[in-house]
Amino acid sequence: MAGPAPPPRLTLRDVAARAGVSRATASLVLRESPVVAAETRARVRAAVDALGYTYNRGAAMLRAGRSHTIGLIVTDITNPFFGEMALGVDAAMDAASYVSFLVSTGEELERQERFLQRMREQGVDGVVLCPAHGTPPSLIRRLREWGMPVVQALRHVPEEAGGDRALSDNAAALRLVVDHLVGLGHRRIAYLGHDLDTSVSRDRRAGFTRAMRAHGLDPGPAIAIPVSRRAGAEAIGALLDGPSRPTAVACFNDLLALGAMLGLERRGMRVGPDMAVTGVDDLAEASLCEPGLTTVSTLPRRVGEEAGRLLLRRMAEPGRPPEEVVLPARLVVRASCGAARGTAPSGSMAKAGPVAAGAAA
Numbered sequence: 001m002a003g004p005a006p007p008p009r010l011t012l013r014d015v016a017a018r019a020g021v022s023r024a025t026a027s028l029v030l031r032e033s034p035v036v037a038a039e040t041r042a043r044v045r046a047a048v049d050a051l052g053y054t055y056n057r058g059a060a061m062l063r064a065g066r067s068h069t070i071g072l073i074v075t076d077i078t079n080p081f082f083g084e085m086a087l088g089v090d091a092a093m094d095a096a097s098y099v100s101f102l103v104s105t106g107e108e109l110e111r112q113e114r115f116l117q118r119m120r121e122q123g124v125d126g127v128v129l130c131p132a133h134g135t136p137p138s139l140i141r142r143l144r145e146w147g148m149p150v151v152q153a154l155r156h157v158p159e160e161a162g163g164d165r166a167l168s169d170n171a172a173a174l175r176l177v178v179d180h181l182v183g184l185g186h187r188r189i190a191y192l193g194h195d196l197d198t199s200v201s202r203d204r205r206a207g208f209t210r211a212m213r214a215h216g217l218d219p220g221p222a223i224a225i226p227v228s229r230r231a232g233a234e235a236i237g238a239l240l241d242g243p244s245r246p247t248a249v250a251c252f253n254d255l256l257a258l259g260a261m262l263g264l265e266r267r268g269m270r271v272g273p274d275m276a277v278t279g280v281d282d283l284a285e286a287s288l289c290e291p292g293l294t295t296v297s298t299l300p301r302r303v304g305e306e307a308g309r310l311l312l313r314r315m316a317e318p319g320r321p322p323e324e325v326v327l328p329a330r331l332v333v334r335a336s337c338g339a340a341r342g343t344a345p346s347g348s349m350a351k352a353g354p355v356a357a358g359a360a361a
Helices: 012-019 023-030 038-051 057-064 080-095 109-122 137-146 170-183 199-214 229-240 254-266 284-288 300-316
Strands: 069-074 099-104 127-129 150-153 164-168 189-194 222-225 248-251 276-278 295-297 323-327 329-332 354-356
Touching: 012 023, 012 038, 023 038, 069 080, 069 109, 080 099, 080 300, 099 109, 109 137, 127 300, 137 150, 150 300, 164 170, 164 300, 170 189, 170 199, 170 248, 170 276, 170 295, 170 329, 189 199, 189 229, 189 254, 222 229, 229 248, 229 254, 248 254, 254 276, 254 284, 300 323
Parallel strands: 069 099, 069 127, 127 150, 150 164, 164 323, 189 222, 189 248, 248 276
Antiparallel strands: 295 329, 323 354
C-alpha cells in the first residue's frame, strides 16, 4: 500500500505570493540586498518563517557566480593585534553582506599554500592576506593568475611592486618613540626587535636607526628575538649585563615591551624611573598594565577595515589601478617611559594616507 504523498516542495514563488511581492523582490531579500525597503524585507522574512522555506544559497551562488565569502589569512591569531585586525576586516565585509573565513598560518608557508588552495576550491570571492615570513612575490602573481582578488594587510611582499595593500606607518612609529625618548633626555636607547625578516620588522628597525642617527646617537644595542613576553623578559637581562647599559628600551611591539617590563621588575628595577620602556601597537593591555605602557597606536582595527574596503573595491572593479593605504602612527604617552601621563612632544602624530602602489611603507 502506497504511503501518503510527500508535501509539495516550497518554492520562492510561494514565499513571494505570501509576502505580496514579486519573486525578484523576494530573491533580493534572501540575498540580503540593501536596496529593498525594511518593511518589505520584514514581510518576506515573516513569510519564510511561516512557510518553513529554506533558501538554497549554494544554488544562488552558482547562478550569480559569487559566493559572498572571503578568506582572511593571518600569521598568529594568538597575537591580540591580529584579533583586532580581523574584527576590522569582518566589520567591513559584514556591512557588504560578506562572510569572512579566518585561518592562521603560524608563519608556515606550507600551511599558507594549503589554505589558499582550499579557499580557491571553496570559491571565495577574494582574500585578505598577511603574508607569512618568506612568502615569495610569485605567490601574489599566482593569485592574480587564478583570478582571485587579494589585498595584503599589515605586511607586504617587498619585491611585489603592484597590488592593493593596507598598512601602518611602521617607520614613523619608531621615529616618534625615539624623538620622545630623546626629548626626555635619553641618549643610550636599546632596541628589542623581531627576529623574523618581514616588511614590518625591517620598517620598524629602519625607523629606529634613522631617528637615532638624526639625533647624532649610536643606534644600539639591538637584539632580535621572537615576539613573546618571555623573550622580552629574558632579553632585558642581556641588556642590563652588557657593557653599555641603556637608559631606555624601544621595543618592536607591545608584547615584547610587556615582557621587558616584567624582566625589569624581576631585577628589582622600576619601569620608568630606572629604565624607560616603550612599545608599538597600543593593545588594550597597554593601558591596563601598571605602569601604563607608552606606545604607538598603529590602528589594527582600522588596518583591517581598510583592507576589507580595498578588497570590496577590487572585487567590484578588477581592472582598477592598485591602491595602497598607509595609516598614521600616533604616540600614546603613559608612565612606562618615565614621563608624566599625557606628556608628548609636538608632532606626535605621523600623518599618512592613501598613496600610489609601490610607494615605500
